[in-house]
Each structure stands twice: as C-alpha cells, then as structure tokens.
Amino acid sequence: MRLWTLHPKHLDRQGLLALWREGLLARAVLRGETRGYRQHPQLARFRGHTAPELAIDAYLAAVQEEASARGYAFDRSKLGAIQAVAGIEATSGQLAYEWEHLLRKLAVRHPALAERWRGEAPACHPLFVIAPGPIAAWERP
Incomplete structure (x- = not known):
C-alpha cells in the first residue's frame, strides 16, 4: 500500500x-471494516x-478529482461527505523520497512521463502540509 x-x-x-x-482499502481499515492491513505503517499519519475518517475521505476526494479530470470514472459515492479538514504534516524528506521512488517506477513503466517530470x-x-525534515519514521526505504 502506498x-x-x-x-x-x-x-x-x-x-x-x-x-x-x-486508498479505499485504507478507508476500510480506518473505519474498522476489514481486519487486513490494520498495522500498515502508512496509516499512522x-x-x-x-478526524481520521474525514481525512482519508478528503485524501481520496483529491484522487477522484484528478481521475475525473483525466476522464476516468472513479465512484465518488464510495466516499462519505467531503468536509474541510486540517492538513497532515509531512516532511520535505518524505516528499523527496517519494519523488525519486516514483521517477524510478515511471522510468520502467512510462519513460515519457518520467522524462516529463524529471527536473521539476x-x-x-493537497491534504499534506510540507515542513522541513527527514524521511518519515514509518517509511521503509
């Protein structure tokens, strides 16, 4: 799960x-609707x-909006009512780590997109607020 x-x-x-x-699996875990993945480290934040359930819905709403902008039909009814929630702090180190991780993945499965993002x-x-700091303690590099 990422x-x-x-x-x-x-x-x-x-x-x-x-x-x-x-994200939908994470939502089910946070709502107590599944027994799998309950200890997944990415759920800590x-x-x-x-308001964990509202936060995961806000997270997924942004994913659904991106999908919709691309013409995909992700079912918004799988989410609860979207409410404004406080941001979740993430670190610049975590963002940089994920960026490099994604670029490596894209280099293999979508080289043109990797090239587009390289150098940017x-x-x-939008749910996260970036603060200076290292990779998150829950990350497994």
Whole structure:
C-alpha cells in the first residue's frame, strides 16, 4: 500500500488506479471494516489526525478529482461527505523520497512521463502540509 504524499497529478494511469484502490482499502481499515492491513505503517499519519475518517475521505476526494479530470470514472459515492479538514504534516524528506521512488517506477513503466517530470519540483497532495525534515519514521526505504 502506498498512500502518496505526492500530488496525484504526477501518477501515471496505473499509479492513479492503484492509489484509488489502496486508498479505499485504507478507508476500510480506518473505519474498522476489514481486519487486513490494520498495522500498515502508512496509516499512522491518518490515525494521528483528529478526524481520521474525514481525512482519508478528503485524501481520496483529491484522487477522484484528478481521475475525473483525466476522464476516468472513479465512484465518488464510495466516499462519505467531503468536509474541510486540517492538513497532515509531512516532511520535505518524505516528499523527496517519494519523488525519486516514483521517477524510478515511471522510468520502467512510462519513460515519457518520467522524462516529463524529471527536473521539476514535485507538488504535494493537497491534504499534506510540507515542513522541513527527514524521511518519515514509518517509511521503509
């Protein structure tokens, strides 16, 4: 499971579809609707939010909006009512780590897109607020 700190606009089709599917799984975990993945380290930042279920819905809403802009039909009804929520702090080190990780993946499965993004600064997902710092403690580089 990878819940990217990166803005979903950077993902290729395969990455965007995987993010939606994995985000819905994360949503089910946070809502107590599944027994799998309960200890997944990427869920820590959502669990640390004052409203975890609203935060994951806000996260997924941005993914759905990106998909819709590309002409994909991700089912928004799978989410609850979207409400404004406080951002989740993420670090510049985490964003940089994910950027390099994504560029390596894209170099293999979508070289043209990797070339497009290479040399650009990554944008972060709108739910996250970037602060200086290293890779997150939960990350497994």
